[in-house]
Amino acid sequence: MIADFFTSQDSLSIGLYVSGFLLLMVIIGVRVAFAAAIAGFLGLLWIFSARMGFERGFLVALQMAGTIPHAKATTLSLSLIPAFILIGYLAYHAGMTRTLFEAAKRWVGWLPGGLGVATVFATAGFAAVSGASVATSAVFARIAIPEMLKEGYDKRFAAGVVAAGGTLASLIPPSAILVIYAIIVEQDVGTLLMAGFIPGAVSAVIYGALVIFLALTRPNFGPPTRRYSVKERLESLPGAFPIFFVVFIIIFCIYGGVGTPTEAGSLGAFVVLLFALWRGMKARELGSALVESAKLTVMIFTIIWGVLIYVRFLGFASLPDAFADWISSLEHSPMLTLIMILCAYAVLGMFMDAIGMLLLTLPVVFPAVMALNGGADVAAADSAFGLSGTACAVWFGIIVVKMAELCLITPPIGLNCFVVAGVRKDISVQDVFRGVTPFFVADVITIAVLLAFPSIVIWLPSLVTNL
Numbered sequence: 001m002i003a004d005f006f007t008s009q010d011s012l013s014i015g016l017y018v019s020g021f022l023l024l025m026v027i028i029g030v031r032v033a034f035a036a037a038i039a040g041f042l043g044l045l046w047i048f049s050a051r052m053g054f055e056r057g058f059l060v061a062l063q064m065a066g067t068i069p070h071a072k073a074t075t076l077s078l079s080l081i082p083a084f085i086l087i088g089y090l091a092y093h094a095g096m097t098r099t100l101f102e103a104a105k106r107w108v109g110w111l112p113g114g115l116g117v118a119t120v121f122a123t124a125g126f127a128a129v130s131g132a133s134v135a136t137s138a139v140f141a142r143i144a145i146p147e148m149l150k151e152g153y154d155k156r157f158a159a160g161v162v163a164a165g166g167t168l169a170s171l172i173p174p175s176a177i178l179v180i181y182a183i184i185v186e187q188d189v190g191t192l193l194m195a196g197f198i199p200g201a202v203s204a205v206i207y208g209a210l211v212i213f214l215a216l217t218r219p220n221f222g223p224p225t226r227r228y229s230v231k232e233r234l235e236s237l238p239g240a241f242p243i244f245f246v247v248f249i250i251i252f253c254i255y256g257g258v259g260t261p262t263e264a265g266s267l268g269a270f271v272v273l274l275f276a277l278w279r280g281m282k283a284r285e286l287g288s289a290l291v292e293s294a295k296l297t298v299m300i301f302t303i304i305w306g307v308l309i310y311v312r313f314l315g316f317a318s319l320p321d322a323f324a325d326w327i328s329s330l331e332h333s334p335m336l337t338l339i340m341i342l343c344a345y346a347v348l349g350m351f352m353d354a355i356g357m358l359l360l361t362l363p364v365v366f367p368a369v370m371a372l373n374g375g376a377d378v379a380a381a382d383s384a385f386g387l388s389g390t391a392c393a394v395w396f397g398i399i400v401v402k403m404a405e406l407c408l409i410t411p412p413i414g415l416n417c418f419v420v421a422g423v424r425k426d427i428s429v430q431d432v433f434r435g436v437t438p439f440f441v442a443d444v445i446t447i448a449v450l451l452a453f454p455s456i457v458i459w460l461p462s463l464v465t466n467l
Contacts, residue, residue, distance in 0.1 A: 166416045184363065324367040
């Protein structure tokens with residue numbers, strides 16, 4: 001009876017059953033990397049066993065599970081992820097992040113909630129060389145929170161600013177999540193990175209405006225620091241120069257046609273290393289930067305390896321095509337359907353980390369969104385969102401990555417909140433979640449702006465590419 005059930009299911013039914021099993025594992029707490037690998041292998045085993053018998057199906061599934069991660073994870077595009085992560089940790093251990101925060105404090109600290117605003121813009125600047133949200137939050141939990149507490153800031157608000165500011169690394173290039181998105185949906189990495197600049201800046205400005213609003217409406221919520229003279233402000237800039245210089249190198253290499261994103265990341269890491277050694281970085285600090293970069297890289301690649309097995313299973317189950325056909329058949333407007341998809345991401349973000357969520361869902365969701373727009377080859381004039389196929393892929397990428405930022409600060413999984421609480425033993429994770437709550441409003445506003453005005457995303461990459 002049981003054997004008949006397993007052998008009688010078609011590929012699509014197998015895909016639904018296995019995907020449901022995957023979601024169950026994630027909900028009960030199994031790590032996404034392992035849950036995806038287990039579900040993907042069992043799905044491949046089920047499909048091939050139904051076609052060719054258990055023994056032959058087991059061998060084929062085992063062979064695929066062993067070769068797929070190596071074949072996909074050794075692509076050149078993924079090699080820039082460890083390079084960008086290394087840049088961030090080298091900059092931190094060389095003291096560059098502290099000088100960046102000091103510069104931001106002197107220039108905007110006089111505003112209401114000035115240290116909070118300075119933290120937002122300093123995290124944005126660090127994100128432009130790091131590309132890792134978790135690393136950004138960990139770094140500024142050590143630097144910015146003590147400064148804010150010293151000035152009398154509420155500890156929950158101080159922790160919330162750091163946790164939310166760290167998410168800016170998801171959009172502002174060089175973003176590791178944008179790189180992963182580009183590889184999954186087979187889009188140009190450089191185009192996606194360029195598209196993240198303006199939305200990332202818009203998100204940072206909205207965060208800063210929220211901090212100022214809260215400081216103005218709540219007494220003693222975020223007192224401004226003392227005003228610095230023009231001379232003192234200018235004196236802070238040389239310390240932040242290495243960060244700006246590395247950002248310039250990365251932008252010039254990628255968009256000036258000098259090198260690939262991987263080469264830009266490697267050159268940026270080398271330049272930061274030179275600055276760090278010039279500033280007197282010790283061997284112990286260099287070793288810490290290398291070890292921490294390796295740990296974060298291994299975590300990201302482990303998720304990629306596990307999810308790639310599940311993604312290959314989805315292809316055999318024909319689930320992406322079926323989901324795209326179902327989405328296209330809905331009688332709602334394409335924009336309303338897209339908003340519903342984004343709401344589903346908000347719910348998933350409560351149970352999954354950002355990278356794992358995108359890796360698991362994009363193989364199914366991306367074809368559906370492209371079908372909503374009219375297809376991959378549709379012209380802008382004939383599309384539902386007024387965008388060509390390539391432009392729609394870039395626009396959706398920025399929006400879905402912004403949604404993925406919510407995962408980093410959404411209870412109960414919000415990784416950035418746990419990182420901040422882990423660094424600051426005097427602040428509980430519940431305090432961080434409370435402090436980060438107002439930033440959900442800022443993120444909703446940002447997403448609404450990006451949905452209403454796609455040109456914010458498309459304009460910059462359209463200057464150098466044909467979107």
